[in-house]
Each structure stands twice: as C-alpha cells, then as structure tokens.
Amino acid sequence: MIQSTSHDSSAHDTHHAPPAQFTVRVLRQDVPGGSSYWERHTVKRENDMNVISVLQRIAANAETADGEKTTPVAWDCNCLEEVCGACTMVVNGKVRQACSALVDKLLVDNPEEIELRPMTKFPVVRDLMVSRARLFRALQKVKAWIPVDGYYDMGSGPRVSAESQEQAYPLSQCMSCGCCLEACPQYTKIELKQEEGETAEAFQARQKEAYDRGFVGAHAISQVMLFNKHPTGAMNAGERLDALTAEGGIQACGNAQNCVAVCPKEIPLTTSIGRAGRATTVHVIKKFFDR
C-alpha cells in the first residue's frame, strides 16, 4: 500500500484511477440571440489537462461523441495563467476561468462528464464566447484611471505608505473577468439587437446608453475605491462617486455578497462596496449642503 502522503499526478487518488476518456457536454449557440443546444464530445484523458486543453482537443477533432462532424467550439482565452481574465465560463455549474479548471479535479467531483456553458449575464457571441463590452464600459463610466496632467517627466508619483500599497494592490489585480457579475443577482443581462438599417455607430451608442442604465457591478465599484484612495486619484473622487450615485450605481447592490465568493483574485469586493456605500452617502449629503 502506498503511503498516504504519496501521490502521483497521473493518479491523484489511488482508489479511483482516472478514466481513459471522458465526456464533455458543451452548450453551444451559433449566433447571437440564436437558440442554444447541447453537444457531447468524447475526449481522451491526458496528464495535466485543463479545460483549455480539452477545448483544443475538441477543436482539433471536430467530431461529436456520436461521430458526427461538427465545427470547433468557439471560446475565448489568451494567457492560460489565470491572469488575463479572457477564458471565463461556467464549468460544472460554477463560473470560473477555464485555464485553471483542471480536468482530473473536475472528474473527481463528477466522473461522468464535464459541463461547459457560456456566462449567462453577457450576450453570447458564439458558443462559449460572450461579449463583455458592458464590463469595460463600466470602467469608462466610473472614470477608472488617474487623471494625470500629461506624460512629460514630472518626477515621481506621490509617496505611498506600504500599508496603502498593500490595500491597493489586491484591488488592482482585477482582471475584468466578469465572475463577480455572473454571480450577482442584481446584474441582469442586457442584450440588444442591431436594427435593420441601423449603423454600427448608432448601435454602439444605443448599447452604451443601455449599459449605463444597468448596474455597474462589483468590479467597477471596487475600482472606484482603488482610484479614490490613490493620492492623485482622490482629487477627482467626487466624479467617481457621482457615477456610483447615478442610475445603475451602488444603490442597485442588494448586498448579497455572491460576488466576493467567486472572485478568482480574492478581491475584497464587499469591503469595497461597504466603503463605497459610506463614501457615496457622505458625498450626496455634502453635495446637498454645498448647493
């Protein structure tokens, strides 16, 4: 018998040898607004596989479990290190990054199959690919940047205590993946259709407006706190708080705390939301008296 501490990557658990192959069930959708359908694939198990390598094998094979020809499943990824945020999808019912979803672990939880679905809060482009334009629009809305005078050499930035760096750094790791939005009950899908005869520009403008009326989401609230804490960013704190008190702002948050539980970067989102809540309250009162 093998010692209890001894493992091998090819056999995590000596009692259940991993299967030679497994089934992947993918929720596919050909076009935006189209209907979705399930498709099953059989994939040969290899060492050190994650969901990205599964999708790569599916693309190379382009055949369903029943041996029917099919098109490769479309999906989004880039870094494969859980640092770019691109590959977010719903794996076995949980929103997460596909690149850090390890096959052997998924199979321990559910030896039958692996289920892949696109996020539900964003419009599907195709298959597992969604449009997260609204997420990036929120960063515009809350002015998530330091409004420096310019890029000429003006010496170094402000001195920052190690303590504030330690507070800022985690918030600054937000990779705009969208997990927190997928999990949030207040964040509901906004999907518009380009009208016949509508120009791309007009459509984009209409989308922007719709996005701005929707809830900005936990990631953007957290970014407001990041920039409002920065010594230079603080000079424009009011503008960002204005954005958070406008329609779709922080008042939409029901404090359900789902967001913080799913953030892969473990960003203290509810702390940010709490702080932002207090800051906006003070801001609104102050504005009222300053009138």
Added chain:
Amino acid sequence: MAKERVLVVGGGLAGLAATMQLAEQGVAVDLMSLTPVKRSHSVCAQGGINSVNDLTRQQGDNEYLHFDDTVYGGDFLQHQPPVKEMTEWGPKIIDLMDRLGVPFNRTPEGYRDQRRFGGTLFKRTAFAGATTGQQLLYALDEQVRRWETAGSVKKYEFWDFLGPILDENGVCRGAVAQDLVTMEIRTFAADAVIVATGGCGLIFGRSTMSMACTGSAVARCFRAGAKYGNGEFIQVHPTAIPGADKLRLMSESARGEGGRVWVPRIPQDPRPPKQIPEAERYYFLEERYPKYKNLVPRDIATREIFSICTEDGLSVEKDRLCVYLDLTHLPRESLNKLGGILEIYEKFQGVDPREVPMKIFPAVHYSMGGLWVDYERTPAGGLKLGAIKNQVTNIPGLYAIGECDYQYHGANRLGANSLLSCIFSGLIVAPTVQTWIASLKGKLAADQPAALYDAAKKRHQDEHNAMLKRPGGGENPYLIHQELGNIMTKAATVVRHNDALRDAYKQVQALEARAAKCSLSDTGNWTNQNVVFTKALWDMFPIAKCILKGALQRDECRGAHYKPEFSMPGIDASASPEERRRLAEEWVDTFDANTKKWLKSTVASLGPDNEPVITYEDVDTSLITPRPRLYGLVGADIIEEVWKQRQAAKSAAPKDTNGSHSEKSAAAAASAS
C-alpha cells in the same frame, strides 16, 4: 481637410504606450488587437522593471552601467545608441508609471522598493507584487481608456491584422484587417501603422507565451517586404511547468532553496516518484557538476535538463519532456519561503509540490529577434528623439515596437528589461510618427485613391473566400501546428546542431506544403476561429524558417544561440603557467576573429522563391567595446588578464582617427571587471 490617423496594431505595453502618447499629442489613433487590450500578454510578466534609481546611484550605479549590463547580457549584438537611450530613460519611465498609479511595492518610509534581478549587483528592479507586467499594463490601459472615452482613440478589439497596404512607391498607407466576430474584412487608411504585436512563441508549439503570440502580424509585414532581424535568438527559460496547453513559468528560486533535479535511471519508470529508491534516481546535475550541483548557472541548467531528455532519453514522461525538481525533502521553513510559486504549481498541476516532486522543463520565453527597425544616433551616441528613422521598418510609414522589434536585447535579454524596452519604444515612436506625418506635407492616407484600398481588400477577401471553399479531407491545421512546434523545439531552442537544423528546415518546408492543403472544419462566416487559426498557422512558416536559417548559418555561440560544435572551451587549469598564457593568447585571438566574423545582425528578407534570404549588417558597438563573457569558464582569470593587457596596449598606441573611441572602450572594459 482630412485629419491624420495612426493605426496601432497590438495593445500590450508597447502599443498602449504609443497610443496614449500619440493621443496626448493630438493624433487620432485606431487601436487594433486580437483580444481586449487589457488581456494582452504583457500581463504575464512577473518579475519587474529595471532602471537606475536614487538608491543604486549612491552605491555607484549609473545609466552607463545599466547600459553596459544590457549590452553585455546581449553579447553585444545590439546597436548601442538605442540601448543607451533606453537606459537613460529608465528612471523617467518608472516615475511616469508611478504617477499613473502603478502600485509599486513600498519601503517602510513610503518610497518605491527595489530588488536585485537579472545579471546585476544593484537593486535596480521596481516591482508590484508578483504581477508587475499586469500592473504596468493596467496603468496604460486605464490611460488609453481615458482617451477612448474622450473620443481620441478608437479601439478595434477582436480584430486580426491581415497586412499593411503599400502604395506604388512602397509607402505604408494603412492596413487590411478582419473582424474576428463578424469576419468582415475592411481596410484602415492610416498615415502610419505601428506594429506592436509581441513575440512569436507559438511557433514552438507550447511556450510561456499567450495564445495571441503567433507572430502572424509580423509575418504579414515580412511577406509585404519588411525585414526580420536576429530571428535565431530565442530566449529559453530553464524551469517551466509543462502543461498540456502551455508552459508556465516557474521561478528559479526553487533550485535556490535547495530543490534537487533528477530523473529515474530507468527511462520512463512508471512508478510514482516517491517510490523510486534513491539508488535508482539520477541526480544528473549533482553528479555532473559536483561543485555547483543543482545551482549551476542558468544556461547550463537549461542545456543539461534539455539534453538529459532529448539525447539521453531519460525524460520522466515519454510524450512530454520533463525532469523532476524535488522539494519534498526540504524543511517546512524553506518551503514557506517559496509560498507563491508552490501555489502556482499546485493551481495548474493539481498536485502539492511539498508532497510530490514537481515536473519541469525549459520553455521558450522571449523572442529577441523581430522586425528590423532603424534609428538615428546623436553625436554623443544616444538617440535623436523624433528623428524620422527611429523604430521604422524598411517600409516607410510602417513601424515596429516592443517585443516584435529586434532592437534592444541583442543575443539575449536581461531579466526585467523587457517591460522597459516595450514602454520606451512605445513612448519614443510617437514623436517620430509625428515627424513622419509632417513630412507627408498633407498628402494623407485619407486622400489616397480609393482603388488602393479596394484592391487590398479584394485580395484578402478573395483569399478568405477561397479558404472557406477548400475541399474537405485534407490536413488538420491543429495537428500541423503541433508538428511544427515539435520540430522547432527540438532543433532550434536550447542546443543547436547544424545537421539537425538543416533537417528541421526541410521538415518545415514539407510541413508548409502540407499546411497549404489544410481543410477547415468550420466553413461558416461567423466567429470562425478555425479559419483564423489556419491563417496564423500559415504565417508561422516564414518566421520559423528565418529562425532556422539564421541559426544554421551562424556558426558560433552567442547569447541564447548555443552550438556546441563552435563553443570555445576554457583553459586547462593543470597546464604550466607558460602553456596557459599561450593558450589564453590563442583564445583571445580566436575571440577577436569570431567577433570580426559574427558580431553582425542577421537580417532576413523574403526571397522570390518564398524562402528567407539572409544578409548580415554591422553592429554599432562604438560606445562599449565587445568583450568576452567569461562567467563560469575554466581559465577565465588568465584570459581576462591577456584581454586587459591587449586593450591597454591598444589604447596606449598612437591615436588614430578614432582615438577618443578606443579610450572610451578601455574605460568600459575596465569598468566591467
């Protein structure tokens, strides 16, 4: 009147730096990227960014020493003026990034903290946690978003650059690109096109690079007539985690803390590693290098790990080359120090490296080579800022910056210099592009005949349509990509042999012919990743061949390019003093002859037969005289003595026309010791 417009292709550090700088100067920018720019490969850089700083300055550091470290690290293969300028800008760039809000680590007093990194004695590297690249990229992304909100930048994310558009005089007037969602092909009129599309790691199959790093944009410029420089110089990182989809960087600190590298003596021993008894383990670094053991220098570690798998056939796994890096014997305190990297391993491999030996293998990490670009030097040896020649390829109006240019790292890149070179080249290209636009005297792209753009669009549209109509039953592009990766990794990474390179070239040619017969499994016209991948695959071949041909022809060892057949062995320590002296004289003679022959940039262009044609160009080494890299070589002491005496004799000799130059060189040689 038409307004000037610039197209930036690629939104990593370099592309974003150029975009924000141009936007500040009032130039309208179209920013195109395969991914939302915030997801660019720059986010993967962990280490930090180098520059001289107030602290190191007081310890004797200065810009010149950073410059010297960079060219020495690059084995003198870079033109020196751009590198000099870059190191001089270092402090300014860190200050700027600091102002933009990058959460650099802080000292207790609130200053930016710095650490030692990559080939220097000074604490030159500023860092933000373990994600410096991500933090720098985000700061630039935020600035560009600010300009985008203000309307001066228009982003085209999920767009694939298909190639530059040249007018009848060979001047770049814009580009053709394809929307990856709708598959629409359209042209972008632009007064300058700046390519900032990063490295080409995917040519090696799996590497530490992101999925967008196919090199295809660069290849499309190369096909249009741009030259490709120093292709054969590919940096390999000694320790990466070999995943099924990607090779993930593993910091070298694991060896530093006492990790032991081994393979089972029985090839591909199926037993779990902990069940393999000591006597059946081959601690090859410890046995072969009893003095340094597992702490042999980086390049030796890389080569030994590579050859134990490829030549000795002792890889742990058969299909995926790797060796064990064993930490399981270490006490908890040492393991705690490694915290972060152990977590990365556990996250992506699903096993705890405290309990099970890690599997590691060297991985392609950075392309020093890239599009050939020009520069204009000042009499003092720096860059003339805003000069029309800076960062321009041999195609007027087409610029290259960041990892996809060949300019800053020579034969090998110094750790924590890549982020600096990306931001630097991005910032300085902006004034140059303005000078270029001014020289157009109002003859802007917007006023060019529509036929120019229509023709370019039609050519690409026809090509695309033809691809979708390819018959079924042909080759599979994904499998061809795997084969290409295997060939390239075997022949053109860590150790290079001429016969293997020659062979690989032929195999790649054969593969290219097969790739032309690929069948698509998706022939639709909506978010068709199959056709996009196949196009990128096709465009890997010209660059792959530049790499192979450059490596084959370069019969020497320089930086990351190692050919054992042409390595210069050290000097036998047991020989008599006279004999050692004689051998050292000989060694230096050989070194001088080799410098004369090979201290040249490799410049490839596409020949009429679609094969790369290589020429060589002199390197501007007028500021620091190239000197031998003797680190770890037996007999380094005596060689260095001879070398210094000769340098001293040279500078004492009656001054020729270049008198001041040799004086400076002697000073540089002395400062290096």
